[in-house]
Amino acid sequence: MRYEEITHIDAPVELIWSLTTRIDDWPAFLPTVQRLERLDAGELRVGSSARLKQPGQTSAVWTVTRLEPMREFTWETHRTFLRLTGRHLLEPVGAGTRMTLVLETAGRAAGVASTVFGGMMRSSLRRESTGFARRAATVHP
Structure with missing residues (x-):
């Protein structure tokens, strides 16, 4: 199953990319992230991983599988x-950025997970998108 949230943010793609890839800062401005612990050091790269605690879920280790600067995480x-x-897709639109957040489920339990948690997944994407837009507004008035 695929869930998607598209938002236009009135800030340059460079700023949104920075907010997106500086995952250590997420708990400070994303209501969908309670705790985040990087499991490696340095800049985010393919293979980087973090332990992420989200509301209503047990902690999970997320590993970066694709990183295309200024476009995709x-x-x-x-x-x-x-x-x-989870995908964070960025596209410059004029002086702003179109951010597309995607969450995909796959595997034998995907159907059940989508039935039981689909509404929560859609809501989380909306809340996360709003969090990025609000943060961008505070650093790019």
Whole structure:
């Protein structure tokens, strides 16, 4: 199953990319992130991982699988019979940025997870998108 949230943010793509890839800062401005612990040092890169605690969920280790500067940050986690893939896609639009947040579920438990948690996943994407837009407004008035 695929969930998607598209938002236009009135800030340059460079700023939104910085907010997106500086994941250590996420708990300060994203209501969808309670705790985040980097499991490696340095800049975010393919193979980087972090332990992420989100509301109503147990902690999970997310690993970066694709990183295309200023365009895409993708990572995934695995649970029993379920793979979750999160994508942050950025596209410059005039002086602003179109941010597309995607959450995909796959595996034998994907159907059940989508039925039980689909509404929560959609809500989380909306809340996360709003969090990025609000943060961008505070650093790019």
